[in-house]
Amino acid sequence: MYSNTQNIKVNKFDSIRPYLDNEVNKVLIDLSNNRRFLKMLFETGEYKHIKYLPFSRKVLGYLLRNKIKNINSVADYQNMFESIVSDVVNKSINNFSVTGIENLDKTKGYLFISNHRDITLDSALLNLSLHKNNLNTTNNAVGNNLLSEKWASDLMRLNKSFIIDRSDKSKREIYKSLNLSSEFINETILKKNNSIWIAQKQGRSKDGNDFTDPSVIKMIHLHARKKISVNEYLNSLNIIPVSISYEKDPNDLRKTKELYFTDLNKKYIKEPKEDLMSISEGIRGSKGNVHLNIGSVIDFKTDSYEDCSDQITAEIKKSYKLHATNYAAALIQGKKVNIDEFNAKEIDDAIQYLNERMLLISDEMQPYFLNQYSNSIYI
Numbered sequence: 001m002y003s004n005t006q007n008i009k010v011n012k013f014d015s016i017r018p019y020l021d022n023e024v025n026k027v028l029i030d031l032s033n034n035r036r037f038l039k040m041l042f043e044t045g046e047y048k049h050i051k052y053l054p055f056s057r058k059v060l061g062y063l064l065r066n067k068i069k070n071i072n073s074v075a076d077y078q079n080m081f082e083s084i085v086s087d088v089v090n091k092s093i094n095n096f097s098v099t100g101i102e103n104l105d106k107t108k109g110y111l112f113i114s115n116h117r118d119i120t121l122d123s124a125l126l127n128l129s130l131h132k133n134n135l136n137t138t139n140n141a142v143g144n145n146l147l148s149e150k151w152a153s154d155l156m157r158l159n160k161s162f163i164i165d166r167s168d169k170s171k172r173e174i175y176k177s178l179n180l181s182s183e184f185i186n187e188t189i190l191k192k193n194n195s196i197w198i199a200q201k202q203g204r205s206k207d208g209n210d211f212t213d214p215s216v217i218k219m220i221h222l223h224a225r226k227k228i229s230v231n232e233y234l235n236s237l238n239i240i241p242v243s244i245s246y247e248k249d250p251n252d253l254r255k256t257k258e259l260y261f262t263d264l265n266k267k268y269i270k271e272p273k274e275d276l277m278s279i280s281e282g283i284r285g286s287k288g289n290v291h292l293n294i295g296s297v298i299d300f301k302t303d304s305y306e307d308c309s310d311q312i313t314a315e316i317k318k319s320y321k322l323h324a325t326n327y328a329a330a331l332i333q334g335k336k337v338n339i340d341e342f343n344a345k346e347i348d349d350a351i352q353y354l355n356e357r358m359l360l361i362s363d364e365m366q367p368y369f370l371n372q373y374s375n376s377i378y379i
Helices: 021-032 035-044 056-068 074-092 121-132 150-158 171-191 214-222 230-236 252-263 274-284 305-318 324-332 344-358 363-378
Strands: 093-099 111-114 138-143 161-164 195-199 239-246 288-294
Touching (some): 021 074, 021 150, 074 093, 074 274, 111 305, 121 239, 138 171, 150 161, 171 195, 171 214, 239 305
Parallel strands (some): 093 288, 111 239
């Protein structure tokens, strides 16, 4: 079930919090009149066919306002969003499987710490699963590096996202911003009994290595660090490790390019709107089979950011479901693998898929491409 965020203290968190029920419709109307948002829909959305009509912006704005006229709360918006995510699953995923959700208690708030492979779908697929099982959806942590456009920030905050400010600021300002996010997490889980989703590190995993960055754990603990040890505090937050694995990554070629240039010590410069295109590709591109595992609450024993991070990493990797493409990539690289779960045809099909993808990149980039898939077996 979709809980709203109406009761969270407003003033303190105004700059980062999700939108409240009484703000939803106005934000949606503003979006329907936002030229840059409408331009994005023309370029990447289902409204491409309207682009060349006379008065196309006015036509699209009218269509959007008609679609949102009855959306007056966070729950209304998320119900609409849930239908969109369900449509994505039906059109771009062969089989979406979920394990572990039966262990969640709907009376508790949790901190879900997840590996991160797709900008929007990782948290969206978790929340789709929670919704279908009559569990409260999460407030989602999102870095402001993805929110250069106000319309992008609006869309995220409509969908119960809160902002972690990662701007280049003075140390004092950075501390203040991170402490505010830490306090928001504290209040959401411990005072409001709602849940949070956060990625285990800043940015998506591009090389198949899902590790938990201790700086994320430090940020979570920041607000309470003078009052309680890190392991005691983490235990109070009911931390659940989440692993999500995609048989096919629609953005694997983009990630390959970034890995290649970074490894050559060349500065990787994103193309204009590259994050936006990555979101669009991730949503629309074929993903094959996708598996989501929701673990059990972790019991932290040591008062060390590094040890706690390693414990989360171990739980995420332990429950990560491997696909045929992971084994196929290793075989192409000439690595030895034990394959029990997949038959010869499934592996051959995966090898063919990867080889066809590699035709689109240079020979020098191909090892980086394959590592994205094979590293999940070994690292």
